[in-house]
Amino acid sequence: DQQVKQNSPSLSVQEGRISILNCDYTNSMFDYFLWYKKYPAEGPTFLISISSIKDKNEDGRFTVFLNKSAKHLSLHIVPSQPGDSAVYFCAARVSGSARQLTFGSGTQLTVLP
Amino acid sequence: SQTIHQWPATLVQPVGSPLSLECTVEGTSNPNLYWYRQAAGRGLQLLFYSVGIGQISSEVPQNLSASRPQDRQFILSSKKLLLSDSGFYLCAWGASASFRAFGSGTRLTVV
Numbered sequence: 001d002q003q004v005k006q007n008s009p010s011l012s013v014q015e016g017r018i019s020i021l022n023c024d025y026t027n028s029m030f031d032y033f034l035w036y037k038k039y040p041a042e043g044p045t046f047l048i049s050i051s052s053i054k055d056k057n058e059d060g061r062f063t064v065f066l067n068k069s070a071k072h073l074s075l076h077i078v079p080s081q082p083g084d085s086a087v088y089f090c091a092a093r094v095s096g097s098a099r100q101l102t103f104g105s106g107t108q109l110t111v112l113p
Numbered sequence: 114s115q116t117i118h119q120w121p122a123t124l125v126q127p128v129g130s131p132l133s134l135e136c137t138v139e140g141t142s143n144p145n146l147y148w149y150r151q152a153a154g155r156g157l158q159l160l161f162y163s164v165g166i167g168q169i170s171s172e173v174p175q176n177l178s179a180s181r182p183q184d185r186q187f188i189l190s191s192k193k194l195l196l197s198d199s200g201f202y203l204c205a206w207g208a209s210a211s212f213r214a215f216g217s218g219t220r221l222t223v224v
Contacts, residue, residue, distance in 0.1 A: 004156070034212070041122070043203050043215030044157070089156060091213075100147075100172065101213060103157035 003027045004092050006104035014112050019077040021107050023090035026071065030092035034101065035064060035075050038087045047088070048075070080111045115140035119204045119216030126223055132177075132191040134219050136204030139185065145207035146187040148179055150200045151218075157203065163187060199223045 005024045013019045023033075031052040036044035050057040050064045050073065057064050063076045077084055087108050091101040119136045126132060138144050148160040161179035162170040169179050176195050180188045187204060204216040 002156075006156075036213075036215075041218065041220065043117075043119075043205070043218050044213075045215070046212060049212075091157075100159045100162065103149075105156040 002105070003030075004090060004102045004104040006088075006090060006107050008107050009105070010108040010110070012110045012112060013080045015082055016079045019075075019080045019084065019109055019111065021075040021077075021088050021090075021109065023073045023075075023104050024071060025073075025092050027092070027094065027102075028071070029094045030102075031095040032093040033064070033066060033073050034091045034093075035062075036089045036091060036103075038089065038106070044089055077109075080109075082111045082113050085109055085111050115144075115206070115214065117204060117206055117214055117216045119219060121219060122217065123220045124222070126194050126221065128196055128223055129193045132189070132194050132198070132221070134189040134202055134204075134221075136187045136189075136216055137185055138187075138206045141185070141206065143184060146181065147205040147207065147213065148187065148189050149203040149205060149215075151203060152200050160202075161187075161189070194223045196223050 003026050034049040035047040037047045038044040048059050048062050048064050050066050055066050066073045087106045089106045090104045093101050116139045146163045149157045150160055151157050159172045163181045166181050177191050199222050202219045205213040
């Protein structure tokens with residue numbers, strides 16, 4: 001049972017346009033959400049996060065939106081750059097559980113020059 | 114600053130052979146350490162979790178085992194590899210309850 005789902009395995013966007021990566025979750029106990037970025041043959045690196053008490057967090061070109069009623073979060077990248085091409089994982093944490101994060105299956109973003 | 118080292122980067126092993134992947138963390142003490150596996154279309158699956166020396170929690174039943182002989186060392190092992198053990202293995206340490214810092218990963222191919 002996948003509690004965190006990224007239903008789009010891939011996304012292609014033109015350079016300069018907006019990239020929107022989506023993530024849905026089923027566990028209402030999740031209270032903290034993260035996005036990780038992964039290049040081939042490298043470990044994931046932390047990108048941005050959001051607490052469930054917020055609905056938006058922005059860091060430069062990256063903005064994460066959280067819709068708790070829909071159990072949905074999204075990552076917006078504006079403007080998209082070729083260097084943004086990577087696999088993006090969303091992850092979620094249950095309140096009080098330091099043991100693990102639950103990761104989605106990832107979305108391969110390709111930014112076309 | 115904290116750094117995490119994981120090796121080897123790639124490994125090709127025959128079925129039935131043993132496995133030992135090593136991970137070390139620098140710049141922190143008593144870290145929470147994790148082993149993940151990335152399988153195609155499955156995201157990052159947590160395999161093992163350790164809060165201290167000799168303390169290992171297994172998250173999924175499998176052919177693998179983990180050990181933590183030293184505070185900043187985490188080892189993933191198998192006595193006999195299966196074809197299904199192929200994958201991309203990632204070591205991570207818990208910089209906080211929420212944050213994970215990952216190593217560069219090991220691509221294991223069992224042939």
